[in-house]
Amino acid sequence: MARPILTADQMRAAEAAAIQAGIAETTLMERAGAGMAQAIRFYAGPRETLILCGPGNNGGDGYVAARHLAKHGYTVRVAALDEPRTEASRWARSQWDGPVERFAEAAAAPIVVDCLFGTGLSRGLEASVAERLSRLVDDALVAVACDLPSGVSTDGGASLSPIASYDLTVTFGALKPAHRLMPAMAKMGRVVLANIGVEADGKWFEIGRLEIPPLDPQGHKYSRGLVHCLAGQMPGAIALAASAAARSGAGYVRVSTSLPITNLPSSVVQTGGADLQDERIGCILVGPGLGDTPQVLTLALTAPRPIVIDADAIGLVGDPERLHGHDTILTPHEGEFIKLFGDLSGSKADRALEAARRSQSVIVYKGPDTLVASPDGRLGFAPPAPAWLASAGTGDVLAGMIAAMRARGLDPFEAACAAVWVHGRAAEAAGPGMIADDLVAAIPSALS
Numbered sequence: 001m002a003r004p005i006l007t008a009d010q011m012r013a014a015e016a017a018a019i020q021a022g023i024a025e026t027t028l029m030e031r032a033g034a035g036m037a038q039a040i041r042f043y044a045g046p047r048e049t050l051i052l053c054g055p056g057n058n059g060g061d062g063y064v065a066a067r068h069l070a071k072h073g074y075t076v077r078v079a080a081l082d083e084p085r086t087e088a089s090r091w092a093r094s095q096w097d098g099p100v101e102r103f104a105e106a107a108a109a110p111i112v113v114d115c116l117f118g119t120g121l122s123r124g125l126e127a128s129v130a131e132r133l134s135r136l137v138d139d140a141l142v143a144v145a146c147d148l149p150s151g152v153s154t155d156g157g158a159s160l161s162p163i164a165s166y167d168l169t170v171t172f173g174a175l176k177p178a179h180r181l182m183p184a185m186a187k188m189g190r191v192v193l194a195n196i197g198v199e200a201d202g203k204w205f206e207i208g209r210l211e212i213p214p215l216d217p218q219g220h221k222y223s224r225g226l227v228h229c230l231a232g233q234m235p236g237a238i239a240l241a242a243s244a245a246a247r248s249g250a251g252y253v254r255v256s257t258s259l260p261i262t263n264l265p266s267s268v269v270q271t272g273g274a275d276l277q278d279e280r281i282g283c284i285l286v287g288p289g290l291g292d293t294p295q296v297l298t299l300a301l302t303a304p305r306p307i308v309i310d311a312d313a314i315g316l317v318g319d320p321e322r323l324h325g326h327d328t329i330l331t332p333h334e335g336e337f338i339k340l341f342g343d344l345s346g347s348k349a350d351r352a353l354e355a356a357r358r359s360q361s362v363i364v365y366k367g368p369d370t371l372v373a374s375p376d377g378r379l380g381f382a383p384p385a386p387a388w389l390a391s392a393g394t395g396d397v398l399a400g401m402i403a404a405m406r407a408r409g410l411d412p413f414e415a416a417c418a419a420v421w422v423h424g425r426a427a428e429a430a431g432p433g434m435i436a437d438d439l440v441a442a443i444p445s446a447l448s
Ligand SMILES: NC(=O)C1=CN([C@@H]2O[C@H](COP(=O)(O)OP(=O)(O)OC[C@H]3O[C@@H](n4cnc5c(N)ncnc54)[C@H](O)[C@@H]3O)[C@@H](O)[C@H]2O)[C@H](O)CC1
Pocket: 011, 012, 014, 015, 028, 029, 032, 054, 055, 056, 057, 058, 059, 060, 061, 085, 086, 116, 117, 118, 119, 120, 121, 122, 123, 124, 125, 126, 146, 147, 148, 172, 173, 196, 198
């Protein structure tokens, strides 16, 4: 279910391997252009279409798509920024028997297809080109990007020059990091992956529905996972997390708290003590609503059990190396990430992996483009989740879900990926007016 994500270099290597195995480069381009034309026919009606072609293979895909759309009765205009400079794109250009306009003079059209630059982009577009492209894209009824909107950095998702908003992005062979990283992700509209017969494999992937092992029919509450939550100064947050753990399939959820918490389900057990040496504990959760009580984190780290460290507890870790030798999942949002790891360089993907390496922990780097990074180099990119997830308490819910998945025996990376996936689907089910409490209630439907 998980779909591979390849960097520009990895995609080039996969393409080279396919060519080595006997598939002609022009065949790959033919498949890419035909796949894009098919997606345009599926998602956009037969209206006049303007295809903007750059000098590389992204432009080559455009000439192929032009031929296929014309064959299906579309009125197609092609405008070139430059002459084709690669062998395959020259071939594609030679197969297009219609006129080619100059990009700088091309008039608007209801469907605009941006095939200026793809994975070969090395710097931002010239200002006049970026401006003209943005105008054509803004004026279109349906704007389509070939592989990526031109101006997006494939591996980091940054805008190297200003990018307009597209309705459809058709990519080939595998998703690229930019399809799942901000700010690029928000500009792409629907992302369609066309199969061009290139084998894609690696340690980076889009998180899909995970195969969670079925419950053991002979299991009991402890074998389904005991989650032990440590409350702090603001018990509302741990109440949300504990409820989410219970709704996510934990067999038993316990909260250590000095004050009784009123809004917990009766099935969640409250206790004044904190016996963390209990071998039945499948996962400890510390952080939601903790406040400034570092001794609670220290207590959690004395227990030889898996731990989810969330919210306030992340800032209390101090030095990431302190977590070496522990079985830890950390769930920072941007501010908490910087507090613990400082201002790391590189893309969000690079930073997530570096943090996982430094802390020897699984990192759930939250945001509109949540990543799950493992010290062994695995990196999961969350599929798009609803914008209404960004509200108070949803992080506490996620932490509880991760703890439940870990307690039932999934490995730390898989537990985090499973919870991130279910969290997004529960938010879809809960709908736009959702508050974190509704998200908890929606978990069972997202799990089924
Ligand atoms: N990978 C595959 O399996 C397939 C990819 N296809 C398509 O090919 C492009 C990548 O093509 P490539 O020729 O490598 O790069 P581009 O077309 O993106 O552009 C390269 C071209 O542009 C010059 N350049 C780079 N940045 C700029 C800039 N800011 N301004 C001006 N010029 C720039 C660079 O020097 C090159 O000359 C991929 O995205 C797919 O669409 C295949 O067709 C199918 C198989």
